[in-house]
Amino acid sequence: MSICRPILGDVADRVRSAAIKRPRYDPDRLLEVAVQQFILRGYEATSMAQLGEAAGLGKSSIYHHFPSKEAILHRALSRALDALFAVLEEEQARLGPPPARLEHLLRRTVEVLVEELPYVTLLLRVRGNSRTEIWALERRRHFDRAVAELVAATANAGGLRQGLEPGLGARLLLGMVNSISEWYRPGGPLSAADLARIAASVGLHGISGAARAGAAEATGAKIGR
Amino acid sequence: MSICRPILGDVADRVRSAAIKRPRYDPDRLLEVAVQQFILRGYEATSMAQLGEAAGLGKSSIYHHFPSKEAILHRALSRALDALFAVLEEEQARLGPPPARLEHLLRRTVEVLVEELPYVTLLLRVRGNSRTEIWALERRRHFDRAVAELVAATANAGGLRQGLEPGLGARLLLGMVNSISEWYRPGGPLSAADLARIAASVGLHGISGAARAGAAEATGAKIGR
């Protein structure tokens, strides 16, 4: 029963085998395994026993590194949020004309999303069930608002298409960018920097300027020049 | 304890009160309540007892209408998937030039997403934990592939910006459209048809044609003038 555990992956094997010199866990390495599991099965659907198994430990051993299951989640979400907020502090996101700042912000957001893929993925799936999740949701809302304000500033500079409310534009933009976490896997042919450049460009082009008369242009509003 | 249940909403009250003539449930009405709860707390995190409470029933009563918790999920996901696939069958999505078909498909997808908001929202959150979820994921993948093929056909017609791989364009497009389920609530100032028109326009404009030289255009490639 408990013997027939499935092929337990990567980290666990590296730890189990005495050949390699890393017999013990530290919180961050355990976090890596845990977040992997949370993404695979969902946070609620992942039991402490499964976390232990994936790490090659008994479930009680987890509590040596983390005081509770929720604490693991908190640490993971905090890591994602810190990385995202760091982007807001970057010089190119704070200075210069709004459109350029927005482009930088989007591009760097995608890059961070890829760099911290598991953690950001987990963040984007949070729905507000526990105090930790509500806290993360609230912090994430602040980030979204910063993006929305930059979109609004871009709109004031005439960088938004007619009839597109800035708030809506920001949501569509963020939705597109965030959805990357659902399919992007590093190691593919597309580098993070390339993806970031393309996604930011596609997004900004979509919400900006006059609608080009494609065959598919349904919006009646057509800017004169 | 069990008395202090929070203000339980809408449907439950309507059913509880003898004033209105609908004292009994049928599967579809119960489904409505259940899906509401699944979205609120997540499928795994919602217990049968909570479902019952939200419906004004004991948890054992749920089993009079559904054979299992997973069956409820299956029915909800099936409803969403059926509605989406119906769009693929629409005449304007099958005939005509690819760009126009793509525009129709996107617009109608948004409209369906809004019409069947709770069910589609649930579908978009499925991660593949159970057999039902895997089935839904597989079926959804077919829908996504149909969109991707239409994007590819649009690309062949020269309707895609340079350097944007059709598969990537389709993912960004779908990501943007699907993200609408995370914030749109009916009853607001924005009608479903308007939202659909705008979202489809923004998305198609984003992936199509040459990049306009905005201040935020970072792609080294700068078109002559």
Next chain:
DNA sequence: TCCTTTCCCGACCGGTCGTTCGGTGCCCAT
């Protein structure tokens, strides 16, 4: 060498999970 600290384990706790079951009351056709 010995002893402290770090890391990990199995056994166990109260509680909750999805599900089952025997029984009860209401609605409605007869």
Next chain:
DNA sequence: ATGGGCACCGAACGACCGGTCGGGAAAGGA
């Protein structure tokens, strides 16, 4: 009025949940 069936209930099931605890192996400085 009455009998049958539909909708519902409370109690109970085994399994499993997150978390606790006392103890044991292994590492590391002395």
